[in-house]
Amino acid sequence: MHAEQPAVRTGRAKRLPRAVRERQIMDAAVEVFSRLGFHAASMDEISEVAGISKPMLYAYLGSKEELFxxxxxxxxxxxxxxxxxxxxxxxxxxxxxxxxxxxxxxxxxxxxxxxxxxxxxxxxxxxxxxxxxxxxxxxxxxxxxxxxxxxxxxxxxxxxxxxxxxxxxxxxxxxxxxxxxxxxxxxxxxxxxxxxxxxxxxxxxxxxxxxxxxxxxxxxxxxxxxxxxxxxxxxxx
Amino acid sequence: MHAEQPAVRTGRAKRLPRAVRERQIMDAAVEVFSRLGFHAASMDEISEVAGISKPMLYAYLGSKEELFxxxxxxxxxxxxxxxxxxxxxxxxxxxxxxxxxxxxxxxxxxxxxxxxxxxxxxxxxxxxxxxxxxxxxxxxxxxxxxxxxxxxxxxxxxxxxxxxxxxxxxxxxxxxxxxxxxxxxxxxxxxxxxxxxxxxxxxxxxxxxxxxxxxxxxxxxxxxxxxxxxxxxxxxx
Missing domain, CATH: 1.10.357.10 (Tetracycline Repressor, domain 2)
Structure with missing residues (x-):
């Protein structure tokens, strides 16, 4: 994991390599799921913690069930x-x-x-x-x-x-x-x-x-x- | 459990004491749930194995979720x-x-x-x-x-x-x-x-x-x- 190249931060957040972005999203999702539980965790909250838009969240990792x-x-x-x-x-x-x-x-x-x-x-x-x-x-x-x-x-x-x-x-x-x-x-x-x-x-x-x-x-x-x-x-x- | 009084078998099946009847139903339900799993198990099958009508099954032990x-x-x-x-x-x-x-x-x-x-x-x-x-x-x-x-x-x-x-x-x-x-x-x-x-x-x-x-x-x-x-x-x- 540490071997991954750092993202080139020349543009908007969405220029991050997909693998890095997905890791960020999953880190956020694990934190939110563990804190609130599966049912109470919302895609709104996860996208907010991950710092991306909800449509991007769905585009990257699918539904809440798939993400979990x-x-x-x-x-x-x-x-x-x-x-x-x-x-x-x-x-x-x-x-x-x-x-x-x-x-x-x-x-x-x-x-x-x-x-x-x-x-x-x-x-x-x-x-x-x-x-x-x-x-x-x-x-x-x-x-x-x-x-x-x-x-x-x-x-x-x-x-x-x-x-x-x-x-x-x-x-x-x-x-x-x-x-x-x-x-x-x-x-x-x-x-x-x-x-x-x-x-x-x-x-x-x-x-x-x-x-x-x-x-x-x-x-x-x-x-x-x-x-x-x-x-x-x-x-x- | 063995201390329970045997049912007086003078009438129809429904004359059985409630505790005995419930035990029969649960024996049947455990068998059906273990064989088919919760989802595939039906109240039809459980009532058939228990030898009672479906309305009686519901009357005694409620919904499939409650029964389980x-x-x-x-x-x-x-x-x-x-x-x-x-x-x-x-x-x-x-x-x-x-x-x-x-x-x-x-x-x-x-x-x-x-x-x-x-x-x-x-x-x-x-x-x-x-x-x-x-x-x-x-x-x-x-x-x-x-x-x-x-x-x-x-x-x-x-x-x-x-x-x-x-x-x-x-x-x-x-x-x-x-x-x-x-x-x-x-x-x-x-x-x-x-x-x-x-x-x-x-x-x-x-x-x-x-x-x-x-x-x-x-x-x-x-x-x-x-x-x-x-x-x-x-x-x-």
């Missing part, structure tokens, strides 16, 4: 890219998982409007938007299942056509989705704390947590990452 | 009751968790139509139905958070107003929901296998699974419960 679907698709792609880029595939499995969770909660934390549109608005609208969301969930499960299969978590490879990895991936994606949704209502919790809770749940498990065994990031302990997750005093580590 | 909302609410309540009754509160935390997961996946396995209506149909419709689903999720998270707080998983009690337990409960509920949804597309997997995968994920964690440490039910090992979850040979015990 395009927003969901773009935000989903941005999120998947952020996670895929965040994962460190050459690291041990726990660090891979941790980097993926950090990337996911980092994205949600920095793009709350995206997540609001992606998850809450798309869910509450149903129909084709719910299908976009189901499609995103399917892609995320596929990505996580592939990571599980290629990490040492399954040293023997897929013995059952990958069903085992796929079902664990479905559980993990659902856990992340639900926790991120909970986070929308509890925004005061730092990203690192939320990510560390899920990391501890799925890496250590409740069994270890009950016994006071807590997972810590390997090299650094960022001050904002409070990995204390319940149970008694964590061991030095 | 009533179905979601009833199935949600049945599911929550099944889980609450399944949990064995006097057992150690792992057995409590296991009994809850068994109850949940047992319910879904025996009531696939309920789950289809509750989860898929309600999600894909959006609007008030998505709100019913969000409400169910909230109740499930509350139940699980209470179990976590009262089990030894949090021996010190809620140090942070219960946020920690609540967020872990949100993750766990999301994992169960997503895995049950995955199961709809993979119905050949036995309930015990699916429940054991989630148990191992959230109790043992990936860390133990990678090391080949697998959780097994304490007393009995039912033949259909394949708790082998990946990794190398599990230890005896």
């Amino acid at each position: 679907a395009t927003c969901i698709r773009r935000e989903a792609t941005r999120m998947m890219e952020a996670i895929a880029h965040g994962v460190e595939p050459d690291q041990p499995p726990d660090v891979q998982l941790w980097s993926g969770l950090r990337a996911f909660f980092g994205f949600v934390g920095e793009n709350r409007a995206s997540w609001q549109v992606l998850h809450r608005q798309a869910s509450s609208q149903g129909g084709p938007f719910a299908e976009e969301l189901a499609d995103l969930r399917g892609r995320a499960i596929g990505l996580v299942a592939a990571l599980l299969l290629h990490s040492s978590g399954f040293p023997d490879g897929p013995r059952d056509g990958g069903k085992e990895a796929e079902s664990l991936a479905a559980a993990l994606v659902g856990a992340g989705e639900s926790l991120a949704d909970w986070w929308l209502d509890n925004p005061e919790e730092p990203a690192g704390v939320v990510a560390a809770r899920l990391m501890n749940l799925v890496w250590m498990g409740f069994g270890d947590l009950v016994a006071g065994n807590v997972w810590h990031p390997p090299s650094r302990r960022a001050p904002e990452v409070d990995t204390d997750i319940g149970g008694s005093t964590p061991p030095a580590g | 909302a009533t179905c979601i609410r009833r199935e949600a309540t049945r599911m929550m009751e099944a889980i609450a009754h399944g949990v064995e509160p006097d057992q150690p935390p792992d057995v409590q968790l296991w009994s809850g997961l068994r109850a949940f996946f047992g319910f879904v396995g025996e009531n696939r139509a309920s789950w289809q209506v509750l989860h898929r149909q309600a999600s894909s419709q959006g609007g008030p139905f998505a709100e019913e689903l969000a409400d169910l999720r909230g109740r499930a998270i509350g139940l699980v958070a209470a179990l976590l707080l009262h089990s030894s998983g949090f021996p010190d009690g809620p140090r942070d107003g219960g946020k920690e337990a609540e967020s872990l409960a949100a993750a766990l509920v999301g994992a169960g929901e997503s895995l049950a949804d995955w199961w709809l597309d993979n119905p050949e997997e036995p309930a015990g296998v699916v429940a054991a995968r989630l148990m191992n994920l959230v109790w043992m964690g990936f860390g133990d699974l990678v090391a080949g440490n697998v959780w097994h039910p304490p007393s009995r090992r039912a033949p259909e419960v394949d708790t082998d979850i990946g990794g190398s040979t599990p230890p005896a015990g």
Whole structure:
């Protein structure tokens, strides 16, 4: 995205390259949809925030329904890219998982409007938007299942056509989705704390947590990452 | 439900007590909604399956939208009751968790139509139905958070107003929901296998699974419960 050429600002606003203009419109639309919800959001408001005329808005991105679907698709792609880029595939499995969770909660934390549109608005609208969301969930499960299969978590490879990895991936994606949704209502919790809770749940498990065994990031302990997750005093580590 | 008096079958079908009649209608409606989806399901078909006239159907349970909302609410309540009754509160935390997961996946396995209506149909419709689903999720998270707080998983009690337990409960509920949804597309997997995968994920964690440490039910090992979850040979015990 940053690689795009800056618009040559010699004429009117409409001289902007189409890709730049569309990005501006979608940024505005995501903001308005997340703030007002799909129904209350109007094309008037979106065109005003985007700084273009309503006819231009329709010409560029179609009806409100089409615009919303395009927003969901773009935000989903941005999120998947952020996670895929965040994962460190050459690291041990726990660090891979941790980097993926950090990337996911980092994205949600920095793009709350995206997540609001992606998850809450798309869910509450149903129909084709719910299908976009189901499609995103399917892609995320596929990505996580592939990571599980290629990490040492399954040293023997897929013995059952990958069903085992796929079902664990479905559980993990659902856990992340639900926790991120909970986070929308509890925004005061730092990203690192939320990510560390899920990391501890799925890496250590409740069994270890009950016994006071807590997972810590390997090299650094960022001050904002409070990995204390319940149970008694964590061991030095 | 079983405590209800049987209808006195002395007259026409409409002499049935209202509660019994309504239950019959909702059974029929859940079956038709799950098979055809909300849009394709017709009041004609539901009245035919229920064995009553269409005017009576409307008189008892209102419009298709009202009927659908009533179905979601009833199935949600049945599911929550099944889980609450399944949990064995006097057992150690792992057995409590296991009994809850068994109850949940047992319910879904025996009531696939309920789950289809509750989860898929309600999600894909959006609007008030998505709100019913969000409400169910909230109740499930509350139940699980209470179990976590009262089990030894949090021996010190809620140090942070219960946020920690609540967020872990949100993750766990999301994992169960997503895995049950995955199961709809993979119905050949036995309930015990699916429940054991989630148990191992959230109790043992990936860390133990990678090391080949697998959780097994304490007393009995039912033949259909394949708790082998990946990794190398599990230890005896």
